[in-house]
Amino acid sequence: MAKDMMTRFELYQPADIAGALELAGKLGPDGWLIAGGQDSLDWFKDRAKRPGAVVDLSRIESMRGIRETDSGLEIGALATVTEIEENTLIKSRYAVLADAASRVASPQIRNVGTIGGNVCQDTRCWYYRSGIDCYRAGGSTCYADTPEGMNREHCLFGADRCVAVSPSDLAPALVVLDASMVIQNKAGERTVSAQDFFIGPDTDIERMTVIEAGEILTAIRIPNTWAGARFYFEKVADRNTWDFALVNVAAAIQVENDIIQDIRIACGGVECVPRRMSVAEDIARGSAKNEETARLAAGSAARGAVPLNYNHFKISLLENLVLRAIRDS
Numbered sequence: 001m002a003k004d005m006m007t008r009f010e011l012y013q014p015a016d017i018a019g020a021l022e023l024a025g026k027l028g029p030d031g032w033l034i035a036g037g038q039d040s041l042d043w044f045k046d047r048a049k050r051p052g053a054v055v056d057l058s059r060i061e062s063m064r065g066i067r068e069t070d071s072g073l074e075i076g077a078l079a080t081v082t083e084i085e086e087n088t089l090i091k092s093r094y095a096v097l098a099d100a101a102s103r104v105a106s107p108q109i110r111n112v113g114t115i116g117g118n119v120c121q122d123t124r125c126w127y128y129r130s131g132i133d134c135y136r137a138g139g140s141t142c143y144a145d146t147p148e149g150m151n152r153e154h155c156l157f158g159a160d161r162c163v164a165v166s167p168s169d170l171a172p173a174l175v176v177l178d179a180s181m182v183i184q185n186k187a188g189e190r191t192v193s194a195q196d197f198f199i200g201p202d203t204d205i206e207r208m209t210v211i212e213a214g215e216i217l218t219a220i221r222i223p224n225t226w227a228g229a230r231f232y233f234e235k236v237a238d239r240n241t242w243d244f245a246l247v248n249v250a251a252a253i254q255v256e257n258d259i260i261q262d263i264r265i266a267c268g269g270v271e272c273v274p275r276r277m278s279v280a281e282d283i284a285r286g287s288a289k290n291e292e293t294a295r296l297a298a299g300s301a302a303r304g305a306v307p308l309n310y311n312h313f314k315i316s317l318l319e320n321l322v323l324r325a326i327r328d329s
Helices: 017-030 039-045 080-086 090-091 095-102 106-110 113-119 171-177 278-284 291-298 312-329
Strands: 011-012 031-034 053-056 066-069 072-077 179-183 188-193 216-222 231-234 247-256 259-268
Touching: 017 179, 053 216, 080 090, 080 095, 080 106, 080 113, 080 231, 080 312, 090 095, 090 231, 090 312, 095 171, 095 231, 095 247, 113 171, 113 216, 113 291, 171 247, 171 259, 231 312, 247 312, 259 278, 259 312, 278 312, 291 312
Parallel strands: 011 053, 031 053
Antiparallel strands: 066 072, 072 216, 179 188, 179 216, 231 247, 247 259
16 A cells, blocks of 8 residues: 555635535535644545545634633634643643643644644554554454554553544643533534543544534633642653653642642543543542542542553553642642
8 A cells, every 4th residue: 555645635725614614514524624734644644544625724713813701711723732832821820731732742743733633633543543444443343452452552441342542632631621612513603511522432433522524623612710720731651752642641629728629630541532530539629638648549540440451551650640640739
């Protein structure tokens, strides 16, 4: 198979959301929406995806920018990861998102890649990305979940035929900030919480988000609820630059008189969706913010984990990241 050579496609560059939605509906399954293109172009070059038409959203100005609102912040889906990383409002009020953005890929990719593209990107499982007919690609086998399968980077939780994980570094940060995802279609606009935006293979094995055909993620809204809280983000990967997370953790904690009043923790790299550490949150909430609380809560992080042949190390990694998120935030 020829690699690094895209097949021919028609290119459309609408100037507004209405035009993009019209094209998406008209083109149907043969159309492909593209923002920064960092994920899409890999698919095209490897010829694993061969759309007949590509709808480039980059000229839609209403999907750009970072705007302060009465209730918080609105981020256009076309805002680049670098803009997220460097924005003063985000750094001062929602630092966990800026910290997560700073760990995405490389500076060159952050300059082009968008927040919308980052949260909508498909999984990185190499069996699936290579065009093999696994469950996610419509086949009848998960090649990673076999005695011979290479699954070091795959999931600990939520496997249902597919054991691939969400690759987004920004997703856990948006979940802990209780962000809302703004989705538009021809009928209008709907909003979905960041936690509900991502879906697992038990819901739909061929999608990783609730976005349906003919819909576009146009913006992300972050409420004031967690503005100025104590934040923590850490990513562990094989390489410091470009690589995807083995496990990452994002946390938002509100503390008063050394007591944890409220807390949200989410981890990536362990499930097909960003995983809320709900039990750890319940243990920590209302407790003193100290080493003992952090260790007790972290001990629950891997409860229910089902490791694969080569990813047992993720259990202790997950527990230690949760511990540090509570102790060091």
